[in-house]
Amino acid sequence: ERPLYKDASAPVEARVRDLLGRMTLREKAAQMAQIERTVVSPRALAELAAGSVLNAGGSAPRDRASPADWARMVDDMQRLALSSRLAVPILYGTDAVHGHNNVFGATVFPHNVGLGASRDAELVRKIGEATALEVRATGIHWAFAPCVAVCRDPRWGRCYESYSEDPEIVRSLTTIVTGLQGQPPADHPHGYPFLASVRDNVLACAKHFVGDGGTDKGINEGNAICSPEDLERIHTKPYPDCIAQGVATVMASYSQWNGEPLHASRHLLTDVLKGKLGFEGFVVSDWEGIDRLCEPRGSDYRYCVAQSVNAGMDMIMIPHRFEKFLEDLVFLVETGEISMSRIDDAVERILRVKFISGVFEHPFSDPSLLDVVGCKEHRLLAREAVRKSLVLLKNGKKQSETFLPLAKNAKRILVAGTHADNIGYQCGGWTIAWHGDSGKITLGTSILEAIQESVGVETEVVYEECPTVAIIESGEFSYAIVAVGEVPYAERLGDRTDLSIPFNGSDLITRVASKVPTLVVVVSGRPLVIEPQVLEKIDALVAAWLPGSEGMGITDCLFGDHDFVGTLPVSWFRSSDQLPINVGDANYDPLFPFGYGLKMFRS
Numbered sequence: 001e002r003p004l005y006k007d008a009s010a011p012v013e014a015r016v017r018d019l020l021g022r023m024t025l026r027e028k029a030a031q032m033a034q035i036e037r038t039v040v041s042p043r044a045l046a047e048l049a050a051g052s053v054l055n056a057g058g059s060a061p062r063d064r065a066s067p068a069d070w071a072r073m074v075d076d077m078q079r080l081a082l083s084s085r086l087a088v089p090i091l092y093g094t095d096a097v098h099g100h101n102n103v104f105g106a107t108v109f110p111h112n113v114g115l116g117a118s119r120d121a122e123l124v125r126k127i128g129e130a131t132a133l134e135v136r137a138t139g140i141h142w143a144f145a146p147c148v149a150v151c152r153d154p155r156w157g158r159c160y161e162s163y164s165e166d167p168e169i170v171r172s173l174t175t176i177v178t179g180l181q182g183q184p185p186a187d188h189p190h191g192y193p194f195l196a197s198v199r200d201n202v203l204a205c206a207k208h209f210v211g212d213g214g215t216d217k218g219i220n221e222g223n224a225i226c227s228p229e230d231l232e233r234i235h236t237k238p239y240p241d242c243i244a245q246g247v248a249t250v251m252a253s254y255s256q257w258n259g260e261p262l263h264a265s266r267h268l269l270t271d272v273l274k275g276k277l278g279f280e281g282f283v284v285s286d287w288e289g290i291d292r293l294c295e296p297r298g299s300d301y302r303y304c305v306a307q308s309v310n311a312g313m314d315m316i317m318i319p320h321r322f323e324k325f326l327e328d329l330v331f332l333v334e335t336g337e338i339s340m341s342r343i344d345d346a347v348e349r350i351l352r353v354k355f356i357s358g359v360f361e362h363p364f365s366d367p368s369l370l371d372v373v374g375c376k377e378h379r380l381l382a383r384e385a386v387r388k389s390l391v392l393l394k395n396g397k398k399q400s401e402t403f404l405p406l407a408k409n410a411k412r413i414l415v416a417g418t419h420a421d422n423i424g425y426q427c428g429g430w431t432i433a434w435h436g437d438s439g440k441i442t443l444g445t446s447i448l449e450a451i452q453e454s455v456g457v458e459t460e461v462v463y464e465e466c467p468t469v470a471i472i473e474s475g476e477f478s479y480a481i482v483a484v485g486e487v488p489y490a491e492r493l494g495d496r497t498d499l500s501i502p503f504n505g506s507d508l509i510t511r512v513a514s515k516v517p518t519l520v521v522v523v524s525g526r527p528l529v530i531e532p533q534v535l536e537k538i539d540a541l542v543a544a545w546l547p548g549s550e551g552m553g554i555t556d557c558l559f560g561d562h563d564f565v566g567t568l569p570v571s572w573f574r575s576s577d578q579l580p581i582n583v584g585d586a587n588y589d590p591l592f593p594f595g596y597g598l599k600m601f602r603s
């Protein structure tokens, strides 16, 4: 008769125990494996029954794949998984970290640093809701979000993935977990994974546990050197809130704490996260995160598997050497280096999440959701988020005078700069490609397009990415808007010690501003150096962070339809020599302090 684990009316823990009791050691080991989509095969999913699949940043069914292409790909994988001996469905995971950013045409929301400037927990929850729908529309069950890093040094290439240098702001914006997964009932057991609706919600992943944003000099995958009190006060702080919201998964950090790799830290993964904080979901490694436990990387894989699994790692984002992983893990259990009870704990956690996720009852995508990807409603939400993320840092050269809002009916305006007409630049990393890219990489509205859409018909908009002095002098411009900033980056490629404005942005600003009244918009994942002699020349300065696809959110404020509300979530340093500099430091002397932000209108 029908096995208990397939009975949807049975209690989850009973289904877990029943299924676990039917599994061979090899099948248990396979559930702990997460493989990349390019490694998927009938052998991997139907024969060996791997537990999970992911796509790397930028790995898609094809160029500009449609939501239907994505859903078909995931459903085909699921069909293979369901043909395995015990028919345990896979969980498919993806980095939807500012919208469903791998998918062409998806709504691209501001990156976390901009949401930190908004300080709007309800807005962030709604972004989670919208993102969950767009991820579900593509048949995907699990988003590797939110990143709850507390970035303490903006030289880190992932600073923009952190809401703030202030752990309290990061903690307050973990509401995205409820947006992604749905709201748990008041009597929901503490620490237990939760998913409200298999149709509208996706599993979340709080990352990267713990101290990813606290590494020395902001070096990516580096070493966080701090006391246990500071680790808890700053970096662990957002996790209890994620766990209280029923976050289903936690991803381990590549970084070390006082020299101990997180991927091998039994104290932090087991005693703290699962013990003290009571986390009942599962811990997933980062990409080849366990390989980094030995030198050369992955050379002694058995050692890497033993160290991480014994530390409390439940699922390994391998993601390519699946059969090597299986072989090593089975060997380690058979020789007693890893106990069967540790394996059972890991697999119980994985199965628990699968049962609460509804994927046993609803293994396939819901085609009725396809049109939700990039829909008007989500783009309006993203536009609102852009508005609320902007920080007005200067408005007028003299105390009395204000420069913004800009006139919509000016005769002639100059729009200049590398970031004025570049969707790729305004989206930043983790967009279509892993590191992001330049140009029209997805659907959206550039700053230039937003300006053209906002001004009156009699206003002439002149666009010059890099105008000559002659053009600037002869143009008779009412005012200029200069958009400059950083090119997209991700992870190590974003680690920078020189945080001046790229492409000689300061020279361009000076060239324009010395002739024409000028607003500067900085599009970046972090503050950039603005020298005093440059700052004094410009009439207004706006930090736009990495706003994403909806450029209209910027002009909504520039032209006065909405006032600025954003305030700095990070300290705006004067020079890189000051770094690290965080609110609360002794001798705190930034150019613009944490929490700073002007308004245009008297409130």
Ligand SMILES: OC[C@@H]1[C@@H](O)[C@H](O)[C@@H](O)c2nc(-c3ccccc3)cn21
Residues within 6 Å of the ligand: 055, 056, 057, 095, 144, 207, 286, 287, 491
């Ligand atoms: O995309 C999956 C995960 C993502 O969720 C993590 O936040 C991030 O640290 C990460 N880095 C890589 C990655 C790193 C180096 C080479 C190839 C891939 C993969 N991933």
